[in-house]
Amino acid sequence: MKFTVFTLAAAVAVVLAWRPVTMGTATDLSSYVTHAPCSRAVTYRIGEIDPRYSMTEEEFAAYLKEAANTWNTAFGNEVLAHDDNGTVTVNMTYDTRQQLSTQVNRLENELKEEQSTFAEQEKKYRQDLSVFEGRIAEFKSRVEYWNARGGAPPEEYDSLKEEENSLRAEADRLNQTASRLNITSESFNSQVREFRGLVSEFADQVKNRPEEGQYDSGTKTVDIYFFTDITDLRHTIVHEFGHVIGIGHVDDKDAVMYLYANDTLLPNPADLEALAEACRVRPVYEVAVNRIREIAAFLREKSETIDR
Numbered sequence: 162m163k164f165t166v167f168t169l170a171a172a173v174a175v176v177l178a179w180r181p182v183t184m185g186t187a188t189d190l191s192s193y194v195t196h197a198p199c200s201r202a203v204t205y206r207i208g209e210i211d212p213r214y215s216m217t218e219e220e221f222a223a224y225l226k227e228a229a230n231t232w233n234t235a236f237g238n239e240v241l242a243h244d245d246n247g248t249v250t251v252n253m254t255y256d257t258r259q260q261l262s263t264q265v266n267r268l269e270n271e272l273k274e275e276q277s278t279f280a281e282q283e284k285k286y287r288q289d290l291s292v293f294e295g296r297i298a299e300f301k302s303r304v305e306y307w308n309a310r311g312g313a314p315p316e317e318y319d320s321l322k323e324e325e326n327s328l329r330a331e332a333d334r335l336n337q338t339a340s341r342l343n344i345t346s347e348s349f350n351s352q353v354r355e356f357r358g359l360v361s362e363f364a365d366q367v368k369n370r371p372e373e374g375q376y377d378s379g380t381k382t383v384d385i386y387f388f389t390d391i392t393d394l395r396h397t398i399v400h401e402f403g404h405v406i407g408i409g410h411v412d413d414k415d416a417v418m419y420l421y422a423n424d425t426l427l428p429n430p431a432d433l434e435a436l437a438e439a440c441r442v443r444p445v446y447e448v449a450v451n452r453i454r455e456i457a458a459f460l461r462e463k464s465e466t467i468d469r
């Protein structure tokens with residue numbers, strides 16, 4: 162904590178010491194000391210796409226272009242442009258949450274398939290069982306008929322014997338099917354349990370769906386590391402590109418630049434206000450002061466982590 166206080170004091174001292182110099186500069190140099198953040202487009206390039214996303218570079222490029230155009234249109238000038246040697250690298254990185262989401266989807270599909278196979282087999286079993294019961298009833302009445310007459314003639318006796326054997330075989334087959342179906346439903350139930358476990362684990366991981374990408378202004382890298390569907394991905398790219406052109410988070414929960422993920426794809430009034438602020442032409446000293454504020458906030462955050 163002592164370290165932070167010292168650093169903050171030093172930062173303030175730098176600003177105070179630096180300010181008079183700027184103020185003392187001749188006014189006609191004002192164009193020289195202003196900074197226009199969005200006067201030149203920030204260029205981006207595609208870095209790595211983790212193969213587990215099964216997304217082609219062309220597809221990814223199209224989503225990036227769409228997001229860049231969104232901000233270009235919003236600003237009314239090109240603020241983001243693709244360039245094979247661009248300054249900002251955009252990656253699609255695979256993380257635990259994506260892995261869980263993929264597992265949940267796969268298991269869900271397997272369950273659906275198994276459920277329909279199971280339902281079909283069960284239906285067939287019930288049909289066979291009802292045919293079997295009909296045959297038993299018929300067999301029984303034939304036996305009773307001949308018994309009442311003191312026994313069946315040899316031909317009829319052989320035919321009854323044959324039917325009896327066939328019914329026994331069918332009974333065995335039906336019993337086997339019944340126990341197999343029972344096993345199927347048991348394994349199905351255990352799969353359902355596994356599925357529920359995965360879903361709840363997944364829900365824990367994505368509580369509040371925090372930001373699904375990250376922009377590191379130091380290394381000039383955007384990592385997209387999670388999405389549930391294409392809308393989600395498109396949102397994340399627009400959001401991260403917002404950071405790339407200098408926009409921070411806004412409080413409006415429907416905004417593209419809201420801290421948590423949502424389905425917003427186009428900047429809303431809160432985003433546009435933040436964009437205007439990020440692109441506002443400002444005196445250079447203000448840029449320096451903001452940079453120092455950022456560093457101070459970063460150090461404060463770090464010291465809080467250390468304190469904990």
Ligand SMILES: [Zn+2]
Nearest residue numbers: 372400410420
């Ligand atoms: Zn963000």
